[in-house]
Each structure stands twice: as C-alpha cells, then as structure tokens.
Amino acid sequence: MGYKSELVRTRSTWHVAFMSFVLASIPYGLATTLYYPLQGGGPAVVIWGWILVSLIILCVASSLGEITSVYPTAGGVYYQTFMLAPARIRRVSAYICGWCYVVGNITITLAVQFGTTLFFVACVNVFTDEDGNGIWGGEAGPPAWQIFLTFVGVTVVCNIISTCGNKYLHHLDTFAIFWTFAGIIAILVTVLAVAKQGRHSAKYAFTDFEPTSGWPAGWSFMVGLLHAGYATSSTGMVISMCEEVQHPATQVPKAMVITILINTVGGLLFLVPLMFVLPDLAMLVGLANGQPTPVIIKSAVGSAGGAIGLLLPLMVLAILCGVACTTAASRCTWAFARDGAIPGSQWLSQVHTKLELPFNAMMFSMVVQIALGAIYFGSPTAFNAFSGVGVISLTLSYAAPIAVSMLEGRRQVKGGKFYLGQWGWVLNIVALAWSCLALPLFCMPAYVPIPVQNINYAPVVLVGFVVIASAWYILWGRKNYRGPPTESVGLHPTASNQAADINPPNKKD
Incomplete structure (x- = not known):
C-alpha cells in the first residue's frame, strides 16, 4: 500500500467486531439520543426508525467492506477514494473525503463525550430532593460551567485509557460486549417484570405515532432518524484500525457486517421493553436535559436505587465507547496527516515509539x-x-469511495475477497441514497418553531471545517498535496511524506 508498517497488529476478526460494536455502543448510543424519535412521533419512530436505518447501514457496511477487502489501510475511505477515483478527480475527491472522514471521526467522538456528560447528569438526577428536583443542579439543572468541566473530565479520562491501555484495548472491547448484553437482559427483564406504572399494549409499543416536533408528520418521522443515524454512524470508523489487525482484507469487512447484525438485535432488545413501559410522552419530550432514558427506567422500577443499578451498565459502556471513538479518531487523523493533508502534518504523523500509537494526533x-x-x-x-456534523461528515466520507467505485463500473473491487457481485450495485445505490438524505436531514432543528438559543449549529460547524480545509488546499495543498504515496498509480511521495520517512525503500507493508 506504500506505507511503512508502524503499528502493532494485535486484533483478530472478533476483536475488530467487538471494537466496532463498542464504537456504536448499543444500547448507550440509543439511550442518549432517545429524545429525537420520541419527539418525532413516539414508539413507531423509535422501533421502525431503528429497523429501517439498520437495514440501510447494513448496505453501507457491506459496500465499504467490499472496498476495504481490496484496500485495507488506516487511511480508510480516504485512501480508498484516491485509489478508486478516475485520475482527473483523484486528488480533489480524496482530499474532500479525507477531511470529511477526519472531521466526522473527531466530531462524533465529541458527540459521544458530550452525550456521556449529559447522560451522567441525568443518571445522577434520578435521585431527587424533597421537592422532586434532581440533586445535581436542582430544578434548573447544573450550570453550564459544571457541564463543560464534566465533559472535559470525561474526554481526558477516555484519552488516558486509550493511551495507557493501548496494548489491552482489544481485551476491553471483548469485555464490553458481554457487559453490554448482560446489562440489556437486566433492563429487559426488570422493567417488564416490575412495570410500576403498568404496561402498554403491543399495538401502542409498535405503532403509536404522535409527532410533537412541529414538523409535518412525514418529515417529523425523518428528523427522528437522527437517533438511529447517530448510533450507527461509526460503521466505517473501524477501518482506521486496519493496520493493527491481522489479515485486515478479510477480517475487517466481516467484522463490519457482523457488527451491524449484532447491533440491530441488541437495539431491539433494549428499545422494545422501554416502549412497553413508556410514561407520559409529553413529559419526556419536555425534559430540560433531553435525556428521557433514566426517567423511563426509574418510572418502570419505581425507585432511584433500582434505576441507577440498571443504568450502571450504560454508564460504563459510555466510557468504553468514548475510548473506542478516541482510538479510532486518532488513527484516522494520523493516517490523513502522513500524506500532508492537515496543517502540522509532520508533527501529527509521528508515532510514539514507546506507546506504539499516534500520540500527537490523539x-x-x-x-x-x-x-x-x-x-x-x-x-x-x-x-x-x-x-449532526458527525453523522453528516461520516456519511459523506463513506459515500465517496462507493460513488467513485460505481463511477468506474465497480471493476476494481471484483478481485476483492468480499466481492458482492451484482448485489453490489443495489447495496451501493441504497448507501448513496441515504447519504443524499442525511445532509439536509441532520442540519434540521429537532423541532419548530425554535428559539435562537436552541438553534442547530451543525451547519455552522460544518461550514467552519470546510473553510479551514479549503484554505489549506489553496495555500498549500494545490501545489504540494499528491495523495497517498502509491507507486501503483504512478505517483511518488511528496516532500512532506519523505521527511516523515513514510515510504522508505524496501520497507513497504
């Protein structure tokens, strides 16, 4: 592939599958964003939105797996786009895809850490004072500075674990999947068995549709898909771990598809019981902290102590998810930097020899x-x-190699070990259709009308990154950026790549 092998290959197929599972962190990923489908329409959006998006993401995972079986590098979809694109658009398409991939990895990791913070606050506040207000912050909730400092603490802890425990992370991922299903089963059995507020009918749990977002009913359902879209957005992040995997051409594609199937089942086991014991929908949608899951579980078991016991597995999984996202984000940033595509690339592309990881990128x-x-x-x-930015950026980055592969008639993936045959066209089209929908969908506010202080800043953050990427390309990349150092397409390493000792003679992986 043109790169020096600098990272240690310690992961097997199941290790990759487990890490991919932890990146999505079902049920944690579904718990933190449950507000969106509840406001978008209630149980029908929660259940059928999850099934619909899971089927779509299975198409995305299969499409990416097919391409990854041919080009398994830490550069992931960025490298794949460069290799698959027609020569005339190779550089610019890879550059755009790479920035989307890096921005998506960083912002989805940020969303996980911030979601963990808000979720922790909501979990603590299942304990209330004599007035019924949460013990952390009272009726108004914690002040902004406390939320921010908690977020910083969560972020730092995840980085410390990822850095110091790098050699043992695959064991942590293995533990996480067993911990997750133990927690799911505990929640499923307890909330349905106790059900202090009674149980809804199956018709309500699977078909009730009461949009309260202010959007027209159809679009309200679509906006509610952010719930499932966020939880499944990490599908391609695991590709960045290819250079730490044994036999990545076969293991990573299999792991990506296996994980979607596991996630779909795990998500239903978590969501369906909650819909049967759902308390007043208007009350849940009106929660100031936007975290209904702790309230639903407390209502079902009837005590704060019981609720926190069931929430503990999700709280642990939240940290494990943050660690996995931190790890993946650092790898993709490092991989993009070693081709000189980010400001400060020579520094960001260094691998810490003792820690055996890209510490600077992290x-x-x-x-x-x-x-x-x-x-x-x-x-x-x-x-x-x-x-929103995380889902949009990752979705667009996943679409890039799929689109250019189709543009070239899918001829370059025919020799891969995960070739989809004629079904590949169908799966590729579904994946691209989802990408076209995600861009406007996840820039929308969750409800209307919306006050100025609650505006969705996703377009602003996205445009900010576009400006930075464009400016860097105009000032430096237009003359210097040449993409991956790949001799097979007739290109040579750029000066920055040579300085970083990325492609030394006789040391190619």
Missing part, C-alpha cells in the same frame, strides 16, 4: 473536541451540532 483530536465543546456556553443544544 492530543490534537482531544484539543479540538474541548475547543468545540465551548459551544455549549452559547447554546444548550450544542449536542445537536456535534452529533
């Missing part, structure tokens, strides 16, 4: 996340921006 990602987290001081719905 610290860069952390600093960007903390800086963007300050948006919360201006908007209490900042989480919308982080999750």
Whole structure:
C-alpha cells in the first residue's frame, strides 16, 4: 500500500467486531439520543426508525467492506477514494473525503463525550430532593460551567485509557460486549417484570405515532432518524484500525457486517421493553436535559436505587465507547496527516515509539473536541451540532469511495475477497441514497418553531471545517498535496511524506 508498517497488529476478526460494536455502543448510543424519535412521533419512530436505518447501514457496511477487502489501510475511505477515483478527480475527491472522514471521526467522538456528560447528569438526577428536583443542579439543572468541566473530565479520562491501555484495548472491547448484553437482559427483564406504572399494549409499543416536533408528520418521522443515524454512524470508523489487525482484507469487512447484525438485535432488545413501559410522552419530550432514558427506567422500577443499578451498565459502556471513538479518531487523523493533508502534518504523523500509537494526533483530536465543546456556553443544544456534523461528515466520507467505485463500473473491487457481485450495485445505490438524505436531514432543528438559543449549529460547524480545509488546499495543498504515496498509480511521495520517512525503500507493508 506504500506505507511503512508502524503499528502493532494485535486484533483478530472478533476483536475488530467487538471494537466496532463498542464504537456504536448499543444500547448507550440509543439511550442518549432517545429524545429525537420520541419527539418525532413516539414508539413507531423509535422501533421502525431503528429497523429501517439498520437495514440501510447494513448496505453501507457491506459496500465499504467490499472496498476495504481490496484496500485495507488506516487511511480508510480516504485512501480508498484516491485509489478508486478516475485520475482527473483523484486528488480533489480524496482530499474532500479525507477531511470529511477526519472531521466526522473527531466530531462524533465529541458527540459521544458530550452525550456521556449529559447522560451522567441525568443518571445522577434520578435521585431527587424533597421537592422532586434532581440533586445535581436542582430544578434548573447544573450550570453550564459544571457541564463543560464534566465533559472535559470525561474526554481526558477516555484519552488516558486509550493511551495507557493501548496494548489491552482489544481485551476491553471483548469485555464490553458481554457487559453490554448482560446489562440489556437486566433492563429487559426488570422493567417488564416490575412495570410500576403498568404496561402498554403491543399495538401502542409498535405503532403509536404522535409527532410533537412541529414538523409535518412525514418529515417529523425523518428528523427522528437522527437517533438511529447517530448510533450507527461509526460503521466505517473501524477501518482506521486496519493496520493493527491481522489479515485486515478479510477480517475487517466481516467484522463490519457482523457488527451491524449484532447491533440491530441488541437495539431491539433494549428499545422494545422501554416502549412497553413508556410514561407520559409529553413529559419526556419536555425534559430540560433531553435525556428521557433514566426517567423511563426509574418510572418502570419505581425507585432511584433500582434505576441507577440498571443504568450502571450504560454508564460504563459510555466510557468504553468514548475510548473506542478516541482510538479510532486518532488513527484516522494520523493516517490523513502522513500524506500532508492537515496543517502540522509532520508533527501529527509521528508515532510514539514507546506507546506504539499516534500520540500527537490523539492530543490534537482531544484539543479540538474541548475547543468545540465551548459551544455549549452559547447554546444548550450544542449536542445537536456535534452529533449532526458527525453523522453528516461520516456519511459523506463513506459515500465517496462507493460513488467513485460505481463511477468506474465497480471493476476494481471484483478481485476483492468480499466481492458482492451484482448485489453490489443495489447495496451501493441504497448507501448513496441515504447519504443524499442525511445532509439536509441532520442540519434540521429537532423541532419548530425554535428559539435562537436552541438553534442547530451543525451547519455552522460544518461550514467552519470546510473553510479551514479549503484554505489549506489553496495555500498549500494545490501545489504540494499528491495523495497517498502509491507507486501503483504512478505517483511518488511528496516532500512532506519523505521527511516523515513514510515510504522508505524496501520497507513497504
């Protein structure tokens, strides 16, 4: 592939599948964004939205797996776009895809850390004072500075675990999947068995549709898909781990597809019981913290102690998800930087020899996340921006290699070990159709009319990154950026690549 092998290959197929599972962190990823489908229409959006998006993402995962079986590098979809695109648009398409991939990885990691913060606050506040207000912040909730400092603490902890425990992360991922299903089963059995407020009928749990977002009914359902879109947006992030995987051409594609199937089942086991014990929908939608899951579980079990016991598995999974996202974001940033495509690339492309990981890229990602987290001081719905930009950017980056592969008649993937045959065209079309929908959909506010302080900043953050990427390309990339150092397409390493010792003679992986 033209790169020096610098990272240690310690992961098997199941290790990759488990990490991919932890990146999505079902049920945690569904718990933190449950507000969106409840406001978008209630149980029908929750259940059928999850099934619909899971089927779509299965198409995306299969399409990306097919391409990854041919080009398994840490550069992921960026490298794949460069290799698959026609020569006339190779550089620019890879550059755009790479920036979308890096921005998506960083902002979805930010969304996870911020979502964990808000979720932790909601979990603590299942305990209330004599007036019925949460013990952390009372009726108004914690002040913004406390939320921000908690977010910083969560982010730093995840970076410390990812850095210091790098050699043992695959064991942590293995633990996580068993921990997750133990937690799901505990929630499923307990809430249905206890059900202090009674149980709804199956008709209500699967078909009730009461949109309260202010959008027309059809579009309200679509906006509610952010719930499932956010939880499944990490599908292609695991490709960045290819250079730490044994036999990635076969293991990573299989792991990506296996994970979607596991996630779909795990998501239904978590969501369906909650819909049967759902308390008043208007009350849940009106929650100031936007975190209905702790309230639903407390209502079902009837006590704060019981609720926190069932929420504990989700709280642990939240940290594990943050660690996995932090790891993946650092790898993709490092991979893009070693081709000179990011300001400060020579520094960002270095691998720490003792830690055996791209430490500089990890610290860069952390600093960007903390800086963007300050948006919360201006908007209490900042989480919308982080999750929206993450989903949009990752979805677009996944679409790029699929689109250019189709543009070339899918001829370059025919020799892969995960070739989809004629079904590949159908799966590719579905994946691209989802990408076209995601761009406008996740820039929309969750409800209308919306006050100025609650505006969705996703378009603003996205445009900000576009400006930075465009400026860097005009000032430096137009003359210097040449893409991956791949001799097979007749190109040679750029000066910056040579300086970083990326493609030394006789040391190609």
